[in-house]
Amino acid sequence: MSQIAGTRARLVWAVNLAALLLVLLWTVPTFGLLVSSVRDRDQIAASGWWKAAFPSTASAFVRAGGADTAVQEGDLWVISGTVLEKGQRLDAWGVTSRAPEAYRPGETAALKDGQSLTVAADGSYRLTSPTAFAGGRGMRIFVTTTVPPRVTTENYARVIGAEGLGQAFLNTLTVTIPATVIPILIAAFAAYALAWMEFPGRALLIAVVVGLLVVPLQLALIPLLKLHNDIGIGKGYMGIWLAHTGFGLPLAIYLLRNYMVGLPREIIESARVDGATEFQIFRRIILPLSFPALASFAIFQFLWVWNDLLVATVFLGNRHDQLVMTGVLRELMGSRGGDWEILAASAFVSIAVPLLVFFAMQKYLVRGLLAGSVKGG
Amino acid sequence: MEQLSYAAGTIVTGVFGCVAWFWGSNLILDWIWPSRGAHAGTNILRANMVRPWLFIGPAILFLAVYLVYPVFDSIWRSLHDAGGRAWVGLDNYRWLAGDAKFRESILNNLLWLLVVPAAATFFGLLAAQVTDRIRWGNIAKSFIFMPMAISFVGAGVIWKFVYDYRGEGQEQIGLLNAIWTAFGHPPETWLTIPFGNNFFLMAVLIWIQTGFAMVILSAALRGIPEETIEAAILDGANPWQLFFRIKVPQIWGTIAVVWTTITITVLKIFDIVFVMTNGQWGTQVLANLMYDWMFRGAPDYGRGSAIALVIMALVTPIMVWNIRNARREMMG
Numbered sequence: 019m020s021q022i023a024g025t026r027a028r029l030v031w032a033v034n035l036a037a038l039l040l041v042l043l044w045t046v047p048t049f050g051l052l053v054s055s056v057r058d059r060d061q062i063a064a065s066g067w068w069k070a071a072f073p074s075t076a077s078a079f080v081r082a083g084g085a086d087t088a089v090q091e092g093d094l095w096v097i098s099g100t101v102l103e104k105g106q107r108l109d110a111w112g113v114t115s116r117a118p119e120a121y122r123p124g125e126t127a128a129l130k131d132g133q134s135l136t137v138a139a140d141g142s143y144r145l146t147s148p149t150a151f152a153g154g155r156g157m158r159i160f161v162t163t164t165v166p167p168r169v170t171t172e173n174y175a176r177v178i179g180a181e182g183l184g185q186a187f188l189n190t191l192t193v194t195i196p197a198t199v200i201p202i203l204i205a206a207f208a209a210y211a212l213a214w215m216e217f218p219g220r221a222l223l224i225a226v227v228v229g230l231l232v233v234p235l236q237l238a239l240i241p242l243l244k245l246h247n248d249i250g251i252g253k254g255y256m257g258i259w260l261a262h263t264g265f266g267l268p269l270a271i272y273l274l275r276n277y278m279v280g281l282p283r284e285i286i287e288s289a290r291v292d293g294a295t296e297f298q299i300f301r302r303i304i305l306p307l308s309f310p311a312l313a314s315f316a317i318f319q320f321l322w323v324w325n326d327l328l329v330a331t332v333f334l335g336n337r338h339d340q341l342v343m344t345g346v347l348r349e350l351m352g353s354r355g356g357d358w359e360i361l362a363a364s365a366f367v368s369i370a371v372p373l374l375v376f377f378a379m380q381k382y383l384v385r386g387l388l389a390g391s392v393k394g395g
Numbered sequence: 396m397e398q399l400s401y402a403a404g405t406i407v408t409g410v411f412g413c414v415a416w417f418w419g420s421n422l423i424l425d426w427i428w429p430s431r432g433a434h435a436g437t438n439i440l441r442a443n444m445v446r447p448w449l450f451i452g453p454a455i456l457f458l459a460v461y462l463v464y465p466v467f468d469s470i471w472r473s474l475h476d477a478g479g480r481a482w483v484g485l486d487n488y489r490w491l492a493g494d495a496k497f498r499e500s501i502l503n504n505l506l507w508l509l510v511v512p513a514a515a516t517f518f519g520l521l522a523a524q525v526t527d528r529i530r531w532g533n534i535a536k537s538f539i540f541m542p543m544a545i546s547f548v549g550a551g552v553i554w555k556f557v558y559d560y561r562g563e564g565q566e567q568i569g570l571l572n573a574i575w576t577a578f579g580h581p582p583e584t585w586l587t588i589p590f591g592n593n594f595f596l597m598a599v600l601i602w603i604q605t606g607f608a609m610v611i612l613s614a615a616l617r618g619i620p621e622e623t624i625e626a627a628i629l630d631g632a633n634p635w636q637l638f639f640r641i642k643v644p645q646i647w648g649t650i651a652v653v654w655t656t657i658t659i660t661v662l663k664i665f666d667i668v669f670v671m672t673n674g675q676w677g678t679q680v681l682a683n684l685m686y687d688w689m690f691r692g693a694p695d696y697g698r699g700s701a702i703a704l705v706i707m708a709l710v711t712p713i714m715v716w717n718i719r720n721a722r723r724e725m726m727g
Contacts, residue, residue, distance in 0.1 A: 208454035217447040241468035264461020325546030376544035
């Protein structure tokens, strides 16, 4: 008996460990980018994000002031300044590239021609010479510095302002909200008719809706763009609202019909007997009772429209101030491939709202998935 | 701000328009055939014949214009030249058959098709089974499910950062290369490795889709009748047997649904390839190839439409299967 208990305990451990491993695998990539988005630009390039909590060490050289910055003090010519930038701490310094860490802060190095260089711990240096300095460029001082970890919101400020993500956020919002609300209304009525009204061709219509669930959007792009141009809508918000409404309808009708069909028959029948019109039944009974399904679809459609790139690329203009966030993000990936502080912050601005919606409304999302798992992508 | 008020205006107009249509048309119907008076019986009958079409009319209009019409228009375009003027018969399809990029795309799509649904379903099943048995299972589920809310483009950025490459000797800031070099290997540019790079792109989609598979399969696993499991335990089945012999066979139907749903997503896969490699280094897929022909350089709508129809043809078997399932459910 104790043996079984032992195996069981080991199994529990294994299961917990496996779960932990999965959760780590599924969150670490996102977490890494999140950490990077609040790191200093130079630090991102200098060390991996997993070292973000530790000070980072960097080696570089600084050029001392040129001969023209020298000041005469008694019989000495002096050039002074600082080798550190804000936030850096000096670990060591040197005067040749072969021995860049030869001196501690505060020590003095004797150079040729009687010159000497002192670099203090606060980064201020003092280069003295008994004769006047010659040459234009100052000498190189090699420094090894440590930067304490720094959390900053500069990246976010920059992408929202200078990189135009603030405007793109507004554009995304402008696209998303009508494209979520309008299809719900149209679909709710259609779903009610398909669920509770008798008419010839009903079964066929349901089959068509199920079939249309999987029609690839790629097919619809050019024909619809041409159509929009022909009827004078052209590229713009009206076009993308209509397109998203059309593309979202099959799932909306399918989800809502499946839900409405499950509502108790007695309520609807007795309302009909009491002389309520179909419109009244729909508005007073069906709509309030269908709230969970409406919420499920609203979340689906919201996430789908917010995250969409293809439809927005085709149906909206391509000027920078017309792009939605996914479009800007894509543009940045091309033009700023290595600037991870920009990409990380931009990515997080664009996924912040969907993540909020996701965590707040997960219940409805799961319910919707379980009801409508026929739809793909 | 101006555009937000435009959007708000559209919502109000749209909502008002919808309500006005449904309410108004119903009102008119009741006025034409009042349900009182001399012919009340026939009037109600007549009104009830028309009313469903008032409810469903706008939806049918949208579906017809935005989904059905494009299919036929695409077929027409695929039989015409680049500008859609001259009839070229099956030339575009003949061109497809001989095009190296198209062959590459089809093969890559098939590779995606083999790997992604299988891997996502497998990890989803694993995650469902594991998270259902621990105390913090719901939190774990939330985190594994989370990528579902992230756009493909956002996921592209996240994973491109994981795959980031710095020259040899420099400090690696991409997680994968950091781990790789820690084992003494030279750093790799993962997204340019021939053939292998496809799998690094697939990882992104698997990462996104696993949560979906997990949620559905977890519900199915919990729906398995307790008695079958208890009986198996009494018969001395070990946990592996219990899982593969008892549980999995009972949820085959759900596994099939998950598999086909992910398959459809895979067939249409576009954004991930578009933003991460743009089809370079042997990673082209159908949807991105189509985008190239339709929107890059000199557009060729004939060839683009032909490629889109190939995607449609690949989706069709699943579409038929879904319709048959839906019909069976309605009958039963």
